[in-house]
Amino acid sequence: MAKKRSLLGLDIGASMVKAVELTDTGGMFSITGYAQRPLESKEALTETIKAVVEEGAFKTKRVSTAVSGRSVIVRYVNMMKMADEELRSAIKYEADKYIPFEIEDVILDCLRLEEAKERGMAENEMKVLLVAVKKSLIDERIAALVDAGLRPVVIDVDCFALGNAFELKMLSSPRFAGVEKLDALVDIGANKTNINIMKKQVSYFTREVYIGGNDFTDAISHRLSLDLHEAEALKVKPAGREADIEEATQQAVEDLANEVHLSFDYYENQFDEEVDEVFLSGGGAKLVGLAQIFERALGKKVSLWDPVEDLEVDSEKVDVAAMRENAPRLAIAVGLAARVTG
Numbered sequence: 001m002a003k004k005r006s007l008l009g010l011d012i013g014a015s016m017v018k019a020v021e022l023t024d025t026g027g028m029f030s031i032t033g034y035a036q037r038p039l040e041s042k043e044a045l046t047e048t049i050k051a052v053v054e055e056g057a058f059k060t061k062r063v064s065t066a067v068s069g070r071s072v073i074v075r076y077v078n079m080m081k082m083a084d085e086e087l088r089s090a091i092k093y094e095a096d097k098y099i100p101f102e103i104e105d106v107i108l109d110c111l112r113l114e115e116a117k118e119r120g121m122a123e124n125e126m127k128v129l130l131v132a133v134k135k136s137l138i139d140e141r142i143a144a145l146v147d148a149g150l151r152p153v154v155i156d157v158d159c160f161a162l163g164n165a166f167e168l169k170m171l172s173s174p175r176f177a178g179v180e181k182l183d184a185l186v187d188i189g190a191n192k193t194n195i196n197i198m199k200k201q202v203s204y205f206t207r208e209v210y211i212g213g214n215d216f217t218d219a220i221s222h223r224l225s226l227d228l229h230e231a232e233a234l235k236v237k238p239a240g241r242e243a244d245i246e247e248a249t250q251q252a253v254e255d256l257a258n259e260v261h262l263s264f265d266y267y268e269n270q271f272d273e274e275v276d277e278v279f280l281s282g283g284g285a286k287l288v289g290l291a292q293i294f295e296r297a298l299g300k301k302v303s304l305w306d307p308v309e310d311l312e313v314d315s316e317k318v319d320v321a322a323m324r325e326n327a328p329r330l331a332i333a334v335g336l337a338a339r340v341t342g
Helices: 042-056 084-095 135-147 158-172 213-224 228-236 242-271 290-298 320-325 327-341
Strands: 004-012 016-025 028-038 062-067 072-080 106-113 125-134 151-157 182-188 193-199 202-209 277-281 301-304
Touching (some): 028 042, 028 327, 062 135, 062 327, 106 135, 125 151, 151 158, 151 327, 182 242, 182 327
Parallel strands (some): 004 062, 182 277
Antiparallel strands (some): 016 028, 182 193
């Protein structure tokens, strides 16, 4: 019989902690746990994680989580072709050109991107993904997980966890069978938006834009003379005021769409290929009128995707209705749990 392995994907956002547990039985994946709780403050992180773990009644303590923000640096750099063992040594010297921190204060990692061919690249060059994270951020995150009784096994980066979730979607959905194209993932969180341009299940461009759902809430609050709590509630459940919400948030959505457009322009000019389709996720992606504004601004097909749609769910352990309602918010958590494959 196949051995079951489980991993908890824990997405610690600015305003919410979300957890999804995936269990792998010989290549078959199922969701065996789900929970989420609002995060009231940074100081409440450990207690919030404990509450999520208690609510989810997960079978494993093994957890994968991610970091993001200004303490995380992601760069795609050109280097002379070399063997992987040489790359590991050389990246420490190369990183100094791109990282605004002291090298001894960060944790470095890198990956050769075999098929990345940027316009103007020399034959003896290769594209390398460079990631650096401040050690203090990693230490804080690990301490919070351990204090909550969990065993951290992976610390990822939000944008790559988003890519992993989409890769799992591609592997489990008939829609993507045999399809090869350039997709852009746009995950709209509370304080920021992750952009990830992928081809053949590899990330070739990532960026964080510091516009998100809280900016939409602020716009509704200001335009409709509501306090922030009322504005957030109306944003989530428009209650017949869709037109008011769309008008109030139009400028903020257009600002975000313009930043996404700039990202696409940069990538398309560097690599001489166009993004085919845009996939939206995150709590902010469900905002009234957002997808339509994005389609007009980007001139591309824009869809809201569901990271749990094609996965089996253990309905005895998971509140399926609640999970489905919150599905767009779960992309990063699913991507983190997908590391159960190794």
